Amino acid sequence: MNIIINGKSQQLTSAKKLSDIVSSFCKQSKHVITELNGTIVPSDQWAQTNLQDGDTLELVTFVGGG
Amino acid sequence: MTDAPLVIAGKSFTSRFLLGTGKFKNKKDLSDSITACGSEIVTVALRRIDLERHEENILGFIPPHVTLLTNTSGARNAQEAVRIARLAKASGYGHWVKIEVINDSKYLLPDNHETIKATEILSAEGFVVLPYISPDLYAARALVKAGAATVMPLGSFIGSNQGLKTKELIQVLINEIDLPIVVDAGIGAPSQAAEAMEMGADAVLANTAIATAQNPPLLAHAFALAVKAGRLAYLSGLPLQRSIAKASSPLTGFLYDDIPAN
Numbered sequence: 001m002n003i004i005i006n007g008k009s010q011q012l013t014s015a016k017k018l019s020d021i022v023s024s025f026c027k028q029s030k031h032v033i034t035e036l037n038g039t040i041v042p043s044d045q046w047a048q049t050n051l052q053d054g055d056t057l058e059l060v061t062f063v064g065g066g
Numbered sequence: 067m068t069d070a071p072l073v074i075a076g077k078s079f080t081s082r083f084l085l086g087t088g089k090f091k092n093k094k095d096l097s098d099s100i101t102a103c104g105s106e107i108v109t110v111a112l113r114r115i116d117l118e119r120h121e122e123n124i125l126g127f128i129p130p131h132v133t134l135l136t137n138t139s140g141a142r143n144a145q146e147a148v149r150i151a152r153l154a155k156a157s158g159y160g161h162w163v164k165i166e167v168i169n170d171s172k173y174l175l176p177d178n179h180e181t182i183k184a185t186e187i188l189s190a191e192g193f194v195v196l197p198y199i200s201p202d203l204y205a206a207r208a209l210v211k212a213g214a215a216t217v218m219p220l221g222s223f224i225g226s227n228q229g230l231k232t233k234e235l236i237q238v239l240i241n242e243i244d245l246p247i248v249v250d251a252g253i254g255a256p257s258q259a260a261e262a263m264e265m266g267a268d269a270v271l272a273n274t275a276i277a278t279a280q281n282p283p284l285l286a287h288a289f290a291l292a293v294k295a296g297r298l299a300y301l302s303g304l305p306l307q308r309s310i311a312k313a314s315s316p317l318t319g320f321l322y323d324d325i326p327a328n
Contacts, residue, residue, distance in 0.1 A: 025115070035153060060114055061115050062160075063112070064111065065111025066274065
């Protein structure tokens with residue numbers, strides 16, 4: 001399965017839940033915010049959200065800024 | 067004398083200095099600077115997580131009592147700013163948002179029109195909106211109507227350290243707009259922050275000057291003192307500038323009154 005994460009194509013070997021993706025791609029999930037195909041997915045729904053081939057996922061967090 | 071607190075959207079703050087958290091060389095400098103200046107509001111940005119390398123999250127270096135103000139940097143129009151603000155809110159940390167809409171890479175000037183549109187949408191959704199604008203009376207009035215919590219006019223170009231190039235226009239906003247005026251951008255030295263406060267600005271935000279100083283916490287402390295000094299000067303009823311001299315010593319009873327001058 002192929003999905004776009006933060007603008008880059010990623011091959012996933014099996015169907016995955018959003019919670020699995022967050023834990024495998026982010027070292028720390030505490031301040032991660034997810035947007036799947038343009039819709040924000042709250043962290044309490046990650047475990048019930050399945051990814052499909054062709055999905056676009058954004059994983060964002062806070063950084064320094066003025 | 068005791069000053070009234072700075073009140074934004076019903077929340078009271080003792081400090082009138084807001085700190086931006088960008089460009090710090092390391093997280094210790096940032097954390098020490100927040101402590102040194104006593105800021106109770108700090109700005110942060112939202113970005114894609116770098117999947118290649120692990121960085122410690124900035125939120126771990128900001129004390130919990132400090133109000134996070136997420137900026138919408140990277141937004142080129144109102145819709146993009148709204149999207150960033152909603153993402154920040156989804157984290158549970160960020161319903162205070164600094165609207166920053168920029169579509170010019172040379173001067174980084176904010177697009178006032180798009181900023182007003184984003185303010186309207188986000189205020190209606192319950193965000194506390196602090197819009198960053200080029201100082202303009204009509205834009206500021208539109209922001210009041212749109213539900214903004216403050217108006218944040220720029221002093222000069224972002225990161226330029228040029229100080230209050232827009233002084234007269236900011237003064238118009240201070241005089242005419244019934245919302246806190248937070249002078250943002252271009253403030254490169256404590257003297258410039260003091261000048262903004264002397265004019266009657268309600269608060270000042272700085273980032274680049276402090277983050278890029280050799281000793282950021284020391285400059286952060288200096289900024290906090292300057293903001294306080296400027297505020298006290300404003301409250302004192304600072305006299306106006308004059309174009310000619312006015313003696314500070316009495317002009318009578320001179321020792322040489324009876325001797326004509328040459």
